[in-house]
């Protein structure tokens with residue numbers, strides 16, 4: 001993996017995006033972040049920091065991160081000739097999910113997802129909503145049939161998390177596993193003694 005687009009939408013769960021970006025950047029992967037307007041708002045609301053300021057801080061230490069403008073269709077991220085290895089949208093709102101599943105590429109983020117689909121590249125969506133209605137489920141089903149990785153923001157508890165960070169790392173580790181990026185973000189399952 002060399003270049004990854006990370007999309008952030010206005011679903012709850014900005015903490016997942018923050019952690020994923022940190023891990024990818026430290027891995028030396030080029031990360032282009034595209035946030036929707038609602039994504040920026042929810043990020044600031046949930047984490048108490050502006051996405052722009054946080055990325056600027058990260059840029060003082062790492063060169064391999066860029067914050068894109070979601071209105072800028074002239075970005076390299078908008079074109080199939082620019083070979084990104086994967087597009088990951090997390091958290092993914094039901095609105096953005098619906099746009100992608102219906103081929104509406106009106107913003108840079110949904111265009112990047114559309115490009116990944118047409119070029120047969122990895123697209124991972126991390127939906128966050130509950131309960132789910134039939135429209136949500138059908139949109140996920142349609143995208144899944146096209147090879148999209150649907151990795152819902154659903155925590156597991158079999159690794160005995162002790163903190164919010166453990167819960168976040170479980171999901172981020174699952175995403176990295178899906179991309180075959182080695183990680184020790186959560187304890188991998190092995191044969192376990194269990195007595196009923």
Ligand SMILES: Cc1cc2nc3c(=O)[nH]c(=O)nc-3n(C[C@H](O)[C@H](O)[C@H](O)COP(=O)(O)O)c2cc1C
Pocket residue numbers: 008009010011012036037038039042045092093094095096097128129
């Ligand atoms: C604090 C907050 C939390 C939200 N959480 C969710 C959520 O978990 N899932 C979701 O689909 N929408 C959620 N929404 C609603 C989306 O932000 C809204 O549908 C928005 O239009 C999505 O736009 P976007 O896909 O362009 O980011 C939330 C909104 C707010 C203000």
